[in-house]
Amino acid sequence: xxxxxxxxxxxxxxxxxxxxxxxxxxxxxxxxxxxxxxxxxxxxxxxxxxxxxxxxxxxxxxxxxxxxxxxxxxxxxxxxxx
Amino acid sequence: xxxxxxxxxxxxxxxxxxxxxxxxxxxxxxxxxxxxxxxxxxxxxxxxxxxxxxxxxxxxxxxxxxxxxxxxxxxxxxxxxxxxxxxxxxxxxxxxxxxxxxxxxxxxxxxxxxxxxxxxxxxxxxxxxxxxxxxxxxxxxxxxxxxxxxxxxxxxxxxxxxxxxxxxxxxxxxxxxxxxxxxxxxxxxxxxxxxxxxxxxxxxxxxxxxxxxxxxxxxxxxxxxxxxxxxxxxxxxxxxxxxxxxxxxxxxxxxxxxxxxxxxxxxxxxxxxxxxxxxxxxxxxxxxxxxxxxxxxxxxxxxxxxxxxxxxxxxxxxxxxxxxxxxxxxxxxxxxxxxxxxxxxxxxxxxxxxxxxxxxxxxxxxxxxxxxxxxxxxxxxxxxxxxxxxxxxxxxxxxxx
Numbered sequence: 213x214x215x216x217x218x219x220x221x222x223x224x225x226x227x228x229x230x231x232x233x234x235x236x237x238x239x240x241x242x243x244x245x246x247x248x249x250x251x252x253x254x255x256x257x258x259x260x261x262x263x264x265x266x267x268x269x270x271x272x273x274x275x276x277x278x279x280x281x282x283x284x285x286x287x288x289x290x291x292x293x294x
Numbered sequence: 295x296x297x298x299x300x301x302x303x304x305x306x307x308x309x310x311x312x313x314x315x316x317x318x319x320x321x322x323x324x325x326x327x328x329x330x331x332x333x334x335x336x337x338x339x340x341x342x343x344x345x346x347x348x349x350x351x352x353x354x355x356x357x358x359x360x361x362x363x364x365x366x367x368x369x370x371x372x373x374x375x376x377x378x379x380x381x382x383x384x385x386x387x388x389x390x391x392x393x394x395x396x397x398x399x400x401x402x403x404x405x406x407x408x409x410x411x412x413x414x415x416x417x418x419x420x421x422x423x424x425x426x427x428x429x430x431x432x433x434x435x436x437x438x439x440x441x442x443x444x445x446x447x448x449x450x451x452x453x454x455x456x457x458x459x460x461x462x463x464x465x466x467x468x469x470x471x472x473x474x475x476x477x478x479x480x481x482x483x484x485x486x487x488x489x490x491x492x493x494x495x496x497x498x499x500x501x502x503x504x505x506x507x508x509x510x511x512x513x514x515x516x517x518x519x520x521x522x523x524x525x526x527x528x529x530x531x532x533x534x535x536x537x538x539x540x541x542x543x544x545x546x547x548x549x550x551x552x553x554x555x556x557x558x559x560x561x562x563x564x565x566x567x568x569x570x571x572x573x574x575x576x577x578x579x580x581x582x583x584x585x586x587x588x589x590x591x592x593x594x595x596x597x598x599x600x601x602x603x604x605x606x607x608x609x610x611x612x613x614x615x616x617x618x619x620x621x622x623x624x625x626x627x628x629x630x631x632x633x634x635x636x637x638x639x640x641x642x643x644x645x646x647x648x649x650x651x652x653x654x655x656x657x658x659x660x661x662x663x664x665x666x667x668x669x670x671x672x673x674x675x676x677x678x679x680x681x682x683x684x685x686x687x688x689x690x691x692x693x694x695x
Contacts, residue, residue: 230569249569251622252526253597263521272516272524 218289222281225261229254240281266292297353297365298329303339303610305634306486310334311359312366321349323369328606330366335482337574338603339610347371479572490634494549495670498629501682503689504652505645505660511692527645528619529590531662533695535640536560536581536589538684539615544673545638545666545681546615554637554672563613563633564593566600567623574600575616575633576609586695621645627663637669638678640685 213221223235226248233248245255259270268291270278278284300310310332317329328340329349350368354360508530516524539546539560547556561577568574576599578584578592599605616636620628621644628641643663650659664685668678688695 232569251567252528253594256521256524256526257594257598260521269521272513 213289213292215285215289218285218292219281221262221265221288222284225258225265228261229257235281238281240285243279244281244284245279262288268292296368298343298367298369300332300354300360300362300364300366301341301607301611302362303332303334303607304336304486305489306336306482307334307362309359309361310339312354312356313338314356315352317349317352317367319349319351323347323349326608332607335478336572337600337605337610339605339607341366341607343369345369476571479568483572486633487631490631494632494634496632496667497670497675497678498665498667499675499678499682500627500629500663500665501686502648502661502663503686504650505662505689508689508692509645509660523587525586525590526593528621528642529586529593530689530692530695531619531642531664532562532564532578532581532593532617533584533586533589534685534688535615535617536562536584537688537695538681540582541684542677542681544677545668547637547672548614548635549637549669549672550635557614559614561612561614563616563636564596565616565618566597568601574605574610575613575618576600576605577611577613579608615640617642621662627665629665630667632667632669637672638681639667641665641667 219235226233226235230248230250238244238247244250248254250258255275263269266288268288270287274287278287300312303310311334313331313333315330317323317327323329323343324346325342325344327343329343330341332339332341347369348371350370352367354364354366360366505527509527512525512527512530519525539562543556544554546560547554549555559580560582561579562581563575563577565573565575576596578589578596581589581592584592596605596609613633614636615638616630616633617640618628618630619642621642623644625643626646627643630639630641632639641664643665645660645662647658648661650657650661664682666678666682
């Protein structure tokens with residue numbers, strides 16, 4: 213997946229968890245969890261939904277790397293094309 | 295068996311609207327089956343039946359709003375007796391999950407008049423949002439012209455019917471319609487909390503708990519787990535709370551008729567904040583008997599359904615002790631208000647690294663502030679302290695949780 217595709221995937225997954233969140237209104241470099249008001253259960257569901265959709269499993273120790281939209285997109289995009 | 299009543303789904307509920315029936319006369323039902331979906335001020339609830347039987351007759355039509363205690367259906371005995379023989383005394387039946395504690399419930403006159411907005415059930419709102427249907431364009435057939443799910447089905451098939459006068463007179467902007475639901479929820483929370491603050495002599499205790507052992511264990515455990523089996527720190531805190539509640543039963547139960555009734559089971563109420571505001575605190579049943587994995591799965595399921603508006607009647611009616619975890623909201627501690635008729639509320643703040651003095655040394659450890667709000671009529675500070683100490687001790691041996 214290229215960056216744009218990954219971002220679209222994130223938007224779709226997030227919609228299933230927090231339907232009112234519009235990814236385009238969030239600073240891609242800001243902490244996603246805070247900006248989208250996701251609690252730890254929401255975030256776990258997001259990571260879980262990503263796994264269900266793509267088979268990509270983000271270990272907990274990598275959570276800091278996917279804490280922003282940019283970070284998430286870079287991380288997942290790199291793994292999916294590897 | 296006998297009349298199946300509109301249940302009390304929490305001390306703040308006065309009435310409910312039957313949104314849909316899931317059974318028809320002649321259907322066989324078993325304890326725990328969902329027979330109807332009811333809308334309250336706070337949420338859409340799936341109503342379970344509490345005994346086996348055969349549905350004799352539905353007494354209330356979908357769309358009707360009726361007070362708590364109103365017979366909704368007549369349910370005959372499960373055995374294939376003739377209906378006459380099975381017909382029970384029309385007296386107050388036992389289908390009710392728990393006697394309603396409505397002594398201080400306000401009169402209907404105190405309810406907000408929301409008629410100026412387009413009224414709609416949460417289910418209808420959700421479906422309308424999913425399908426991008428404008429609720430104002432759908433004629434409501436529910437009470438007060440409220441739009442119910444069935445109206446949307448009709449609208450989808452036949453196009454919007456002629457709007458009712460009420461809907462016609464009130465073409466509200468979408469934001470105002472959302473506010474309608476939120477206003478109802480604020481009202482429901484307000485009534486319950488005002489009653490608690492008025493009637494319950496609260497005392498508050500707090501303690502700081504070292505979570506290094508618990509989080510070390512959790513990190514290691516999650517390394518070995520697939521995503522879908524991962525545990526959250528919140529699950530550990532709930533598990534420890536449930537065990538502590540069993541150990542200190544004086545905080546687990548209800549204050550009813552000027553006396554404390556301890557509960558033999560631990561149904562942990564879990565305060566779940568809803569997107570867009572408000573909260574519900576449904577029960578995680580028998581939390582003390584669940585393994586950590588079962589508890590985590592139950593928590594995921596419960597939070598998901600709470601946010602989707604799909605809770606069950608038994609979950610709304612019977613928490614014996616409530617936990618509020620505001621850790622994700624970034625606060626250090628929470629001093630809560632007890633959900634009457636419960637007698638205690640446990641609060642957790644954020645898990646954060648804090649300075650920690652131990653063995654003459656100052657270090658930094660992940661800690662959490664645990665608080666207890668308890669009803670002084672039912673217990674004293676010594677009991678409360680015993681509870682928090684038990685919580686602390688249990689969290690030091692996470693492998694036993």
